[in-house]
Amino acid sequence: MEVVQVALYESDTSNEEFVEENYRINENEKLSKKKKLKKCWIKERTFDTAAEAEASILDQWSKHYTSHTENGRMVYYRCNKAKLRGPQCSVSIYLLYHADHDKVTIYKTEAEHDHHVDKVRGIDENVNKCIEELYNDGIIKPKQIIRALQARKKYGSHKISLGELEQWCENNQNIPTDENESFVVSYKILYNDEEYEDDEDVEDDGGNKFLGFLIFYKPKEIPPPSPISTPSQCPPLSPQTCLKSYNASILRQSLYHPSMVHNSAPATLHFWVQNKTGFEIGGPSQHTWGAFGIYDVAAKLDVTNFAANTLWESGLADGSVFMWRNLSKGKQYLRDAVDLKGIPNEYYDFVLASHVLEHVANPFKALLEWIRVTRSHGVLLLLLPFKDRTFDHKREVDRLEHLINDYHNQTSEGDLSHLNDILRLHDLAMDPPAGNIDTFRVRSEKNFENRGLHQHVYDQELLYYIFICLNLDVKAQFTWDLHNLIIGQKQ
Ligand SMILES: [Zn+2]
Numbered sequence: 001m002e003v004v005q006v007a008l009y010e011s012d013t014s015n016e017e018f019v020e021e022n023y024r025i026n027e028n029e030k031l032s033k034k035k036k037l038k039k040c041w042i043k044e045r046t047f048d049t050a051a052e053a054e055a056s057i058l059d060q061w062s063k064h065y066t067s068h069t070e071n072g073r074m075v076y077y078r079c080n081k082a083k084l085r086g087p088q089c090s091v092s093i094y095l096l097y098h099a100d101h102d103k104v105t106i107y108k109t110e111a112e113h114d115h116h117v118d119k120v121r122g123i124d125e126n127v128n129k130c131i132e133e134l135y136n137d138g139i140i141k142p143k144q145i146i147r148a149l150q151a152r153k154k155y156g157s158h159k160i161s162l163g164e165l166e167q168w169c170e171n172n173q174n175i176p177t178d179e180n181e182s183f184v185v186s187y188k189i190l191y192n193d194e195e196y197e198d199d200e201d202v203e204d205d206g207g208n209k210f211l212g213f214l215i216f217y218k219p220k221e222i223p224p225p226s227p228i229s230t231p232s233q234c235p236p237l238s239p240q241t242c243l244k245s246y247n248a249s250i251l252r253q254s255l256y257h258p259s260m261v262h263n264s265a266p267a268t269l270h271f272w273v274q275n276k277t278g279f280e281i282g283g284p285s286q287h288t289w290g291a292f293g294i295y296d297v298a299a300k301l302d303v304t305n306f307a308a309n310t311l312w313e314s315g316l317a318d319g320s321v322f323m324w325r326n327l328s329k330g331k332q333y334l335r336d337a338v339d340l341k342g343i344p345n346e347y348y349d350f351v352l353a354s355h356v357l358e359h360v361a362n363p364f365k366a367l368l369e370w371i372r373v374t375r376s377h378g379v380l381l382l383l384l385p386f387k388d389r390t391f392d393h394k395r396e397v398d399r400l401e402h403l404i405n406d407y408h409n410q411t412s413e414g415d416l417s418h419l420n421d422i423l424r425l426h427d428l429a430m431d432p433p434a435g436n437i438d439t440f441r442v443r444s445e446k447n448f449e450n451r452g453l454h455q456h457v458y459d460q461e462l463l464y465y466i467f468i469c470l471n472l473d474v475k476a477q478f479t480w481d482l483h484n485l486i487i488g489q490k491q
């Protein structure tokens with residue numbers, strides 16, 4: 001399959017114009033602070049379930065931002081006729097997901113719609129056809145397409161509003177059943193007015209800029225990748241024969257496919273760690289790495305935990321010796337997974353983390369730290385829960401975009417924005433140590449101290465794309481029992 005990546009939108013303006021533009025935006029910001037108006041919200045309707053409420057607003061509204069209040073989560077939407085520039089339509093709504101029950105109430109602003117209604121919706125049919133022709137002729141870059149369209153003169157400027165563009169991206173995110181149809185894998189629209197405090201009403205300043213990027217996959221008609229040999233077919237003493245089938249340059253050109261995952265426990269892990277120096281985040285993990293003999297075959301292993309006493313360990317001391325079965329293996333650190341300060345760059349041959357990443361509120365921040373301390377061509381071995389067989393089974397797998405946003409928003413490890421969803425969906429029957437809903441809630445509200453929450457939910461596909469994002473060569477993926485394992489090599 002061929003990946004078509006649409007380049008990040010670049011402005012044609014010179015540096016001077018850019019400075020000028022910035023200057024004007026700053027002026028606007030100052031102005032908007034002065035003229036901030038309170039919107040008047042009217043209760044529209046209350047729905048019994050979130051699904052009903054969300055279905056009722058489909059296609060007319062674009063999600064704008066979320067704030068968390070004592071009354072519950074408030075998700076704001078604005079009229080999706082929002083323009084690319086200039087004053088926005090003044091109508092917006094928000095959905096209140098009540099904190100104390102399952103109902104959802106919709107509130108709407110008092111204002112009337114003031115967007116222009118005489119606009120063409122979406123991309124003109126003729127322009128669409130023309131783009132298709134250009135595409136078939138090999139003109140696939142957005143700038144080339146725009147230039148070619150302008151050269152043909154009869155097609156004027158594009159007429160699609162920011163809200164419609166956003167909605168189009170949202171509607172085209174599902175992988176189509178038709179192999180030849182393109183779809184949006186990832187997009188991001190950066191608003192200039194994205195800074196909100198909880199429960200604060202914000203008046204649009206009209207200075208929005210579209211700083212988006214789109215990635216399209218244009219699948220070609222080729223057969224799906226053939227299944228990869230399982231470890232049982234792969235002699236344990238020469239794992240390379242097995243690992244060769246994971247040719248990263250081929251993988252990178254293909255979409256994730258479930259057949260890439262070994263459906264059994266790995267028999268080849270020693271290859272990556274034998275006589276090597278490693279680092280474990282949140283160890284030791286006697287039921288996983290320990291059971292695989294990793295601690296026995298590694299030459300040296302340093303370990304970090306986020307605190308001296310955790311739900312899993314106690315009495316740890318920073319700078320002490322890390323012992324495994326009465327043998328000194330390395331050094332014990334007390335560091336947060338997202339901040340390995342004092343640990344040198346490019347030092348370790350391998351980094352281990354077993355059932356850790358799902359507890360991290362800012363996973364990309366953590367992974368970038370773990371990659372920092374890994375030497376070039378060193379490997380990351382990550383074990384995460386196979387959610388369908390754990391207490392997370394009712395939760396949905398998080399989207400890659402969400403994790404990227406957590407990174408850009410500098411989400412802290414004290415973040416509790418997922419708490420309501422977790423309390424609602426956590427299967428306590430499968431998690432006896434958590435106790436009942438009250439003890440679980442009390443523990444979870446102190447999550448920064450105990451880190452018991454699974455902040456995010458992963459599957460093999462999400463892990464694969466995370467590794468691709470981080471420029472890690474995916475070497476192998478295994479799923480067995482309660483575990484998903486992914487191995488990636490630093491370039
Ligand atoms: Zn409107």
Ligand SMILES: [Zn+2]
Binds near residue numbers: 402406411418456
């Ligand atoms: Zn998050």
